Amino acid sequence: MSKGKVCLAYSGGLDTSCILAWLLEQGYEVVCYMADVGQEEDFEAAKVKAKQIGALECYVDDLRKEFVEQLCFPAIQCNAIYENVYLLGTSLARPVIARGQMAVAKREGCFAVSHGCTGKGNDQVRFELAFYALDPKIKVIAPWRDPVFYERFKGRNDLLEYAAEKGVPVSQTKAKPWSMDENLAHCSYEAGILEDPDVTPPKNVWKLTVDPEDAPDKPEDFTVFFEKGLPVKLVDAQGATTDSLELFLKANAIARRHGVGRIDIVENRFIGLKSRGCYETPGLTCLRNAHIDLEGLVLDREVRALRDQFVTFNYAKILYNGLYFSPEREFLESSIVASQTTVNGQVRCRVYKGSFTVLGRSSETEKLYDMSESSMDEIGDFAPSETTGFISVQAIRLKKYGLKKQETGEAL
């Protein structure tokens, strides 16, 4: 008799195929779930394989548009970045995948969901916190945290043996000595030979982008248009793209050709370990940089300062830690929207051998920048003599400070 139905996040790879077989062995019925978030994958082959192993069903969900619009775009709107470097590519995909999986779990009447995340990483946390928020009654089966499982399967060989025993088909390609996670926004590379933070990633690690040294000798230019901080049009030599998904893919294609968006970082995981990750985030790097640039032209200084210090930092931290489905994310997202009403305009961009440059920016609707007023050569509406009073008043407090230093004889 079945111990109940489980919905497994399935990838078609060795790990989740073995987990599928193992769950069946434990007496569960299993429904497989695959999210298409833009990764390069043979979904049909995986589907066949899942059923062959014994899954009741295997669903493939195209979540690309919702991934771009609901996750990537707010990240652009608030210039999200983790620890000064990481653009959150993996973190951004997790909420939509978890939500898709939970919807299938519900539809199929599953009492539990399962995944193949390891027990030391961030993804287990991100998936499970999402699961619990989406349905507080859901059960989670995390084999890589279950001693019964992880003590039985201590390495790749144990899995290969088990696959052979269970008749699980295994692709002939030799595993790469690092692990990868791909979606529309990025591809990550970590573990294996990359665990030594002083080892430079070998050239063949990088999958999405051309090596900057092999990139074209001619730069490529394009223009991104924003409305309320959201990319709404991208114009390049081929023409204009306005559909959100197409626009994002177009930005990816341009940046990939020119080797833009490679990152190598030692970061702090939510559980407190440090880990080394190499990431490619081609299109998102360009769109985020263009957005930052436009804000210089059209966003009020104080709104920007508040947003930078609080919203950007915390939104990134929350996403990284898997707290997307949370009151604080809802709260911060309201603030993001409120900050972006004036972020309307366009940015002319250039990519070249790994670098992204802004060529110019303009806005038809926003007038915060006033060429004649900020000009050093024109007097305009504003009298320079008025600045004297501004400085005098700012100096009141500092004079007191200077006096005290003089009294105590401390050098400044």
Place this chain on the structure above:
Amino acid sequence: MSKGKVCLAYSGGLDTSCILAWLLEQGYEVVCYMADVGQEEDFEAAKVKAKQIGALECYVDDLRKEFVEQLCFPAIQCNAIYENVYLLGTSLARPVIARGQMAVAKREGCFAVSHGCTGKGNDQVRFELAFYALDPKIKVIAPWRDPVFYERFKGRNDLLEYAAEKGVPVSQTKAKPWSMDENLAHCSYEAGILEDPDVTPPKNVWKLTVDPEDAPDKPEDFTVFFEKGLPVKLVDAQGATTDSLELFLKANAIARRHGVGRIDIVENRFIGLKSRGCYETPGLTCLRNAHIDLEGLVLDREVRALRDQFVTFNYAKILYNGLYFSPEREFLESSIVASQTTVNGQVRCRVYKGSFTVLGRSSETEKLYDMSESSMDEIGDFAPSETTGFISVQAIRLKKYGLKKQETGEAL
């Protein structure tokens, strides 16, 4: 009879030469002051010119080492950046110049100091707030904010005429259609044709760095060593450099060859205007990026988070606004030092056609990164099963949130 002695920040250019003549005309005695903060300048010629115009004396101060050690290095230690883009090159130089000028003013018995800053910019504020903190009794003469002066000299032609009238020598070179400010850390370009934020800076604007498209086709590698967050050694193909000033100049030379450090930004001035600036910050860009990278390896997550949100943001803002000589800068600098005790190690870097990349990093003394512990393939000291409890506890709050959403029928 003299109206008293004034110490003028002198550059040898048309503006300050006319101001010098004008101050003399007003009945002041004038001592000129030139700070060598690493700008390309014929100091001797300027000195001769100042005396020829009528200055009592013209002092040239080599402040390069104190500029690097007291300003640039703390900025590296806290990864200072203004509005996500600007590395504060001009702001960093102002405090040392103001301090040098005030020391001369004091030695020479000047009752006032003067400068040639315009009345809409940041520099007037930076200089004067420094003057007032360094000596609360000092008087400031700011001709470009004095209607008597600025209504008389409405453009370059008025100055040229005045120079001719007063016998002020004028170099034959035609003025560039933008203004520049150079020091060891950077060169800035603004105003003139750059005032239109949609105009791409012409190729001949850039002075310090090679155009990335003209940079060598071969990358160049070097290694930076840090102790307590300070750069202490730079090793490249030519050998090792440990002297602070030499090290900084070496970083500059490498980055300049490869076109690293160009910035183009619309920023928010302290007085509330937006302005467009183009900047080259070659060496500082590399040293700052290397420092950020090393912190990933050796800095505690929570110290980093507090430092990022609190110290970095505010230190940059304070520097930008000219509040170096202030209680808050002293306070923040204590925090910077306190945050850097573990920032010891080395970073292998690469520059190539405008981009900077980290190749690897290591530390002999710091052990926060533990290859085997963070490895996905090893169990080590840490039991993956323990993460279950971590997630369960993190989920307590989120389950409540999910329940409420279920009750109210709101979709997540």
Place this chain on the structure above:
Amino acid sequence: MSKGKVCLAYSGGLDTSCILAWLLEQGYEVVCYMADVGQEEDFEAAKVKAKQIGALECYVDDLRKEFVEQLCFPAIQCNAIYENVYLLGTSLARPVIARGQMAVAKREGCFAVSHGCTGKGNDQVRFELAFYALDPKIKVIAPWRDPVFYERFKGRNDLLEYAAEKGVPVSQTKAKPWSMDENLAHCSYEAGILEDPDVTPPKNVWKLTVDPEDAPDKPEDFTVFFEKGLPVKLVDAQGATTDSLELFLKANAIARRHGVGRIDIVENRFIGLKSRGCYETPGLTCLRNAHIDLEGLVLDREVRALRDQFVTFNYAKILYNGLYFSPEREFLESSIVASQTTVNGQVRCRVYKGSFTVLGRSSETEKLYDMSESSMDEIGDFAPSETTGFISVQAIRLKKYGLKKQETGEAL
């Protein structure tokens, strides 16, 4: 011939009466404006006096409800407080007064507005920044910053003489040796004998509240109901009040009877001076404290933390500095609203001899607090053993820290 029409913020007192006479003397036509923000004032008498002096007209605006709803209530929603102590009573009233005055100025075709604020205080800044945002073309006449005016009127005696000369009626009451500003939310006392920060305010300074030592020997209890963080009902022994203005006045009445809301502080003005202020904020103190208490029961921890660190601090600073009509206030107010969706419930309160106490709180709609779950005596849904994993994971980072300390021999 008239130099144009000016709208003067008029109070009926000696200062603004003399300013009115002086503006007329300068050749302006003057329309007077009085805002009723709840201060005790004989508006009719003042109106008569204004016209008698020569005002074209004198308008009295009842802004009490808009003051309570648009300013006091958002301040309660975000627990606004300046420098840990001051509840912003004066700052809260300025925006509505400035808006009212500008509306009259517009209707009457005035080219300028005028006020009687002194040149060292916060109020001049608050009023004028509001004026300029409300109409960037408006002119401001600030006599107390005009040397022509302030050098002529160096003290109260000069004003009294001028009043006599101009036939301005002066009330017989002797001026108090401190200045006051009253509205619905508070009354302030500063200057004069209160300038010495070590002088305890004499008993007769306080106007709104009973001295705690003279307050009733029996406490008084009442209940405040909140919806989305806004006070919507107050129930006391006399019954229930739901109208916003009535509710606020009721809270005032209760708190005044029991001496609640007295404050004495040395604060930092926007212009950089420190000043000493004594304030009475009876009702607002109670409503704010009740609101803080309710948030404990119904607000998510992380939303609260973000709101406390980011919104509360900055909203108070912005209000204090007179930046109500600004992009940053709009931005923060959106965040306030977003933070308060769950702040629904009721708080039972007690006042007694100067102190405010919460007796209990409850919510019919919010379930974040779960008596059985947080109970130490019940196991419930949550297994205590799970906390072990939580602690283990939290300790990963700290163990590294401890190991380093052991290695370096530093005591913890």
Place this chain on the structure above:
Amino acid sequence: MSKGKVCLAYSGGLDTSCILAWLLEQGYEVVCYMADVGQEEDFEAAKVKAKQIGALECYVDDLRKEFVEQLCFPAIQCNAIYENVYLLGTSLARPVIARGQMAVAKREGCFAVSHGCTGKGNDQVRFELAFYALDPKIKVIAPWRDPVFYERFKGRNDLLEYAAEKGVPVSQTKAKPWSMDENLAHCSYEAGILEDPDVTPPKNVWKLTVDPEDAPDKPEDFTVFFEKGLPVKLVDAQGATTDSLELFLKANAIARRHGVGRIDIVENRFIGLKSRGCYETPGLTCLRNAHIDLEGLVLDREVRALRDQFVTFNYAKILYNGLYFSPEREFLESSIVASQTTVNGQVRCRVYKGSFTVLGRSSETEKLYDMSESSMDEIGDFAPSETTGFISVQAIRLKKYGLKKQETGEAL
């Protein structure tokens, strides 16, 4: 044969006495540890009882002075407060207790430490994170999180039976229907009948302070002197106290007599549950309020703002969550010290029927407050006309905002 030596945090009460017996039953040798942090306790009787039950030894450590100086005083220096209300009394004591216990554990060669904290509270986290940082190899035995233990002892009756069985002496006094934790800084009351957040704590809950209604009808005055933000002298009618511990006890005595320091809050525990706590923090309330007041007089505005927003908030959060022995606490404590160099002076205080009031404050060394300069009646060194320029410059940005609103027809 012994399973090894364990050091148990012992209180002499029913819980830890049963845990002691149970640990012995499990085959451990047990050394008991009692920290005297100022709680009212018969340490000698507890010592006798521990040995009678079977402890190898029972140590009593007087940690009161180190508790006051190392924990309470830094908390005063940074005005620490959690969620606007709670003064962290329990959290402050945990680090010194954990450190004392670990020192004994080391001296006695214990492989593990144990405690009687429940599995849903904060204290287990605070103790264990401290243990792990102090010795990363230590083992922790937490019976109330061990199902073997907590399923055997489901309530007080099970413990009483076990005590009878094991011959553990039980005091005759009936347990109170709430739990308490006392130390020099405060006493806490929670659980039991207090779990309903709408139940007003009965009068007999409060132990340390007199009911405000029963407090003397005459206020009591005293003066606190600070150096670098630390209380160094307290003067009252009986004379002056300068010893840190004596001073703290004196502040307690005064505040207790007058019913000052009662708090009732629903707070957010680290593990994500909300819980209701009632606290009495008499002396600390007074010293913290006096410190806040003095900062108004002597602390620079910007240092205060940075400290309030970052240090105060985060220091409190870190302490509350048990992260005292952490890099971030070290970092923040350096910032606290750096912020307090000017906090020198004295505050005259009054307590009366539950309330604390400041009567006045002064400083002999600090001059930031300047009576004549802030005076509205004197012109002094500062020209009011200069403020015009200050306002004009502040308005530049706001005028742009106003223009945009006019253009779009949005009302302000």
